[in-house]
Amino acid sequence: MAEEYRLRVIGRVESALRRREDAPKQHGDGAPDASVVIDPPFADAASDIRPGDRIVLLTWLHLSDRDVLRVHPRGDESRPLTGVFSTRSPARPNPVGLHHVEVLSVEPGRLHVRGLEAVDGTPVVDVKPDR
Amino acid sequence: MAEEYRLRVIGRVESALRRREDAPKQHGDGAPDASVVIDPPFADAASDIRPGDRIVLLTWLHLSDRDVLRVHPRGDESRPLTGVFSTRSPARPNPVGLHHVEVLSVEPGRLHVRGLEAVDGTPVVDVKPDR
Numbered sequence: 547m548a549e550e551y552r553l554r555v556i557g558r559v560e561s562a563l564r565r566r567e568d569a570p571k572q573h574g575d576g577a578p579d580a581s582v583v584i585d586p587p588f589a590d591a592a593s594d595i596r597p598g599d600r601i602v603l604l605t606w607l608h609l610s611d612r613d614v615l616r617v618h619p620r621g622d623e624s625r626p627l628t629g630v631f632s633t634r635s636p637a638r639p640n641p642v643g644l645h646h647v648e649v650l651s652v653e654p655g656r657l658h659v660r661g662l663e664a665v666d667g668t669p670v671v672d673v674k675p676d677r
Numbered sequence: 678m679a680e681e682y683r684l685r686v687i688g689r690v691e692s693a694l695r696r697r698e699d700a701p702k703q704h705g706d707g708a709p710d711a712s713v714v715i716d717p718p719f720a721d722a723a724s725d726i727r728p729g730d731r732i733v734l735l736t737w738l739h740l741s742d743r744d745v746l747r748v749h750p751r752g753d754e755s756r757p758l759t760g761v762f763s764t765r766s767p768a769r770p771n772p773v774g775l776h777h778v779e780v781l782s783v784e785p786g787r788l789h790v791r792g793l794e795a796v797d798g799t800p801v802v803d804v805k806p807d808r
Contacts, residue, residue: 549800551737554770555680588770590746594763601762604773606682615721631732631804632725639685639719640802642735642773669680671771673762 553606556591557584557670564666566609577663582670584655592673597652600676603645603662606669610641643668646676684737687722688715688801695797697740697767708794713801715786723804728783734776735803736795741772774799777807 561580582603584592595601614637616627630638647659657673692711713734715723726732745768747758761769778790788804 549686551684551686551739551800551802553682553684554743555682556770588746591760591762591770593747594760599763602775604771608682612685615719616724629722629725631722632730632806634805638803639687639722640735642803644733644775644805646808669682671682672769672773674765674775675763677777 553671555585555606555669555671556588556673557582559605559662559664559666559668559670561662561664561666563664566665568665577661579650579658579660580662580664582657582659582673584657586655589655592655592657595649595652595657595673597649599649601647601649601659602674602676603643603647603659603664603670604672604674605643605645605664606671607636607641607643607664608669609665610636610638612637612639612641614638642671684802686716686737686800686802687719687804688713690736690793690795690797690799690801692793692795692797694795697796699796708792710781710789710791711793711795713788713790713804715788717786720786723786723788726780726783726788726804728780730780731807732778732780732790733805733807734774734778734790734793734795734801735805736774736776737800737802738767738772738774738795739800740796741767741769743768743770743772745769773802
């Protein structure tokens, strides 16, 4: 058994995007604005996030196949099979999503962000300032 | 108990950086070149990474305190306590490290990368193409 660590869910995406098939495959393909609801035990960690901040959300793409090591990029079968570490495919050993977004507004326990390509209910595992 | 997911270790950092105290606190502070050794079961996922690629390494900062929600940024106690989601502190609920690095050379099961601010033995959990 490989070594493992336990990842805590610190919040969740609320979005009009309901189905994975509807999620844009690349940045800038028109993802909707969405909210991140922070779980109360982790509220203090988010207490200094302000409107206008550029942040990186780390999500857990919980619908993904974790046993896939090579994929056709963007699901295009005319492209050669490619190791998933060279792609942004959600199918990968640890399906962590990286989302670079701008904070539009902040309410207690809730961040409203621009253009988030993650379906409603996606678990959030970390928030960091963007570079 | 909060919802949790299991993160698999897919590889490990090999570096001359031995102690956390020696790790630079910010990008560009002179981190040494280092290697990422990919565990054999995940080798196919890394098989298309080439020298010159710019990648994001996701690590698990296994020495970090996971119960910290607010910190003095950069360990400077003259700065006000700040929610960790607004900082790059390794102390946070899920101590995932993001490292933007360039691939210098590739051997089977091993990526040599430029300027990696992670101590020897740090678990690696994902590799993605940089934006």
